[in-house]
Amino acid sequence: xxxxxxEKPATFHITELTDPNGPSVLHLCEEHARTFxxxxxxxxxxxxxxxMLAKQLKIEKxxxxxxxxxxxxxPICGITFADFRKGGRLGCGYDYIAFEDxxxxxxxxxxxxxxxxxxxxxxxSGSPERxxxxxxxxxxxxxxxxxxxxxxxxxxxxxxxxxxTGDESSWIEHEPEELDDxxxxxTPIV
Amino acid sequence: MRGQxxxxxxxxxxxxxLARNLSDFPFIRKCTPKDRIAIATSVHHALDSLxxxxxxxxxxxxxxGDLDRQFLMERQLISxxxxxxxxxxxxxxxxxxxxxxxxxxxxHLRLQVMQSGLDLESAWQRMDQLDNQLESKxxxxxxxxxxxLTACPTNVGTGLRVSVMLHLPALVATKQIDKVFRALNKxxxxxxxxxxxxxxxxxDFYQISNQTTLGKNELALVAKVREVVPRLIDxxxxxxxxxxxxxxxxxxxxxxxxxxxxCTAKKISSEETMHYLSKVRMGVNLGLIDDVKIPTVNKxxxxxxxxxxxxxxxxxxxxxxxxxERANYLQLxxxxxxxxxxx
Numbered sequence: 001x002x003x004x005x006x007e008k009p010a011t012f013h014i015t016e017l018t019d020p021n022g023p024s025v026l027h028l029c030e031e032h033a034r035t036f037x038x039x040x041x042x043x044x045x046x047x048x049x050x051x052m053l054a055k056q057l058k059i060e061k062x063x064x065x066x067x068x069x070x071x072x073x074x075p076i077c078g079i080t081f082a083d084f085r086k087g088g089r090l091g092c093g094y095d096y097i098a099f100e101d102x103x104x105x106x107x108x109x110x111x112x113x114x115x116x117x118x119x120x121x122x123x124x125s126g127s128p129e130r131x132x133x134x135x136x137x138x139x140x141x142x143x144x145x146x147x148x149x150x151x152x153x154x155x156x157x158x159x160x161x162x163x164x165t166g167d168e169s170s171w172i173e174h175e176p177e178e179l180d181d182x183x184x185x186x187t188p189i190v
Numbered sequence: 191m192r193g194q195x196x197x198x199x200x201x202x203x204x205x206x207x208l209a210r211n212l213s214d215f216p217f218i219r220k221c222t223p224k225d226r227i228a229i230a231t232s233v234h235h236a237l238d239s240l241x242x243x244x245x246x247x248x249x250x251x252x253x254x255g256d257l258d259r260q261f262l263m264e265r266q267l268i269s270x271x272x273x274x275x276x277x278x279x280x281x282x283x284x285x286x287x288x289x290x291x292x293x294x295x296x297x298h299l300r301l302q303v304m305q306s307g308l309d310l311e312s313a314w315q316r317m318d319q320l321d322n323q324l325e326s327k328x329x330x331x332x333x334x335x336x337x338x339l340t341a342c343p344t345n346v347g348t349g350l351r352v353s354v355m356l357h358l359p360a361l362v363a364t365k366q367i368d369k370v371f372r373a374l375n376k377x378x379x380x381x382x383x384x385x386x387x388x389x390x391x392x393x394d395f396y397q398i399s400n401q402t403t404l405g406k407n408e409l410a411l412v413a414k415v416r417e418v419v420p421r422l423i424d425x426x427x428x429x430x431x432x433x434x435x436x437x438x439x440x441x442x443x444x445x446x447x448x449x450x451x452x453c454t455a456k457k458i459s460s461e462e463t464m465h466y467l468s469k470v471r472m473g474v475n476l477g478l479i480d481d482v483k484i485p486t487v488n489k490x491x492x493x494x495x496x497x498x499x500x501x502x503x504x505x506x507x508x509x510x511x512x513x514x515e516r517a518n519y520l521q522l523x524x525x526x527x528x529x530x531x532x533x
Contacts, residue, residue, distance in 0.1 A: 024203020116337025
């Protein structure tokens with residue numbers, strides 16, 4: 001039997017079990033089998049995710065909505081939702097908040113849940129909301145320096161130090177968005 | 191793959207993996223070369239002050255040659271992604287290969303703990319300790335609602351992948367394997383061939399793992415994979431029994447021929463080697479072959495892979511030379527040599 005992609009003999013007979021249309025059999029030469037198998041290890045989760053996303057978005061969203069979602073940009077890392085859809089990988093922790101509305105149906109689809117139930121780090125300062133708060137304060141400080149408003153700049157610098165060294169309470173009370181309730185909630189959503 | 195531990199005739203190894211990211215850096219796709227270096231440096235510093243690292247070795251993967259990277263991949267200590275990506279990346283290796291920590295893979299940190307045979311509970315305990323130690327020195331990206339944040343949403347929450355590698359030659363031989371896998375997929379347990387999806391030519395090794403990481407705690411995820419394993423063991427044993435009952439003589443002939451080819455071939459590819467070693471392994475476990483030991487077979491699965499063979503020879507070999515060298519190596523170790531010769 002010849003390889004499906006070239007004239008060489010097919011020495012690999014691979015059953016693809018993840019095909020949504022049921023198992024399919026591939027007949028490949030050693031070289032093409034290697035390419036296929038090495039892609040399996042890396043490309044598949046992302047491409048499976050992309051196709052899952054595409055499918056889901058197609059069902060649930062009109063083209064207009066999809067275009068709007070695609071344009072959403074993370075204020076921290078700068079990736080758009082379209083970038084994520086193409087590569088299947090997020091750019092930073094804050095993407096989970098920036099793209100929350102669009103990621104939620106996907107998370108439900110993958111995990112059937114939206115609430116973490118496992119272990120927690122003892123140091124909880126590594127939240128993306130904190131990163132976002134720090135970034136905002138740094139931008140404000142830069143603006144103040146640009147306007148030669150050193151009094152405000154100095155106040156903002158102290159605030160940055162407080163957020164950087166403090167615990168959750170030192171920044172979360174200043175969080176301007178309506179995220180607090182959701183993120184403080186202990187109740188599983190699903 | 192030491193051939194020890196509970197159910198080790200069918201269960202090769204238990205493996206637990208955690209995905210973690212450092213809060214002060216973007217995820218890998220948005221990391222600058224400088225960020226990647228800074229991540230590797232902070233992990234290296236953190237490890238220096240931890241008890242786990244007293245014997246562990248920090249290996250700069252970017253500085254390794256092709257052969258060394260492939261060697262680590264064949265031992266499942268690093269992934270294809272870590273091996274082939276660009277920029278600063280590293281792996282921390284335990285000398286006994288009981289854990290490895292990949293740095294700058296898909297996530298900043300990929301911790302994995304390995305255990306011979308079926309022993310997920312103690313693998314998880316060791317992983318939990320390893321994670322706690324690292325967490326005391328590094329700040330992880332974490333959100334109260336979604337848990338540990340990961341580059342791919344398929345890993346978010348616990349970041350936990352629990353997997354068990356099984357040797358299922360009789361389920362393959364009786365053509366029941368696809369049926370079993372379809373049943374597993376329905377209950378959110380994923381199945382992969384050892385070197386890829388459903389490949390039957392790679393020694394009949396299959397890895398089962400949890401598909402979801404969010405919404406259940408770590409012990410529940412461990413239990414979910416754990417509870418499937420006895421059923422798979424049972425199916426495989428029944429399929430072996432069926433093969434023996436159907437025609438013990440045919441089966442004996444089949445596994446003996448496999449051993450014969452491995453002992454006498456003058457040139458043999460790694461795929462063909464895995465195919466026949468798998469039959470021999472089943473033959474030994476069923477008492478049909480008595481002059482070969484399971485640890486020898488397990489080691490041969492690894493030692494006959496391309497990078498291992500070249501390492502054992504001490505130099506690079508072409509594909510043809512590898513096939514000749516592999517045949518020599520198999521002959522040397524399968525023809526009634528003492529165990530101590532394979533290290």
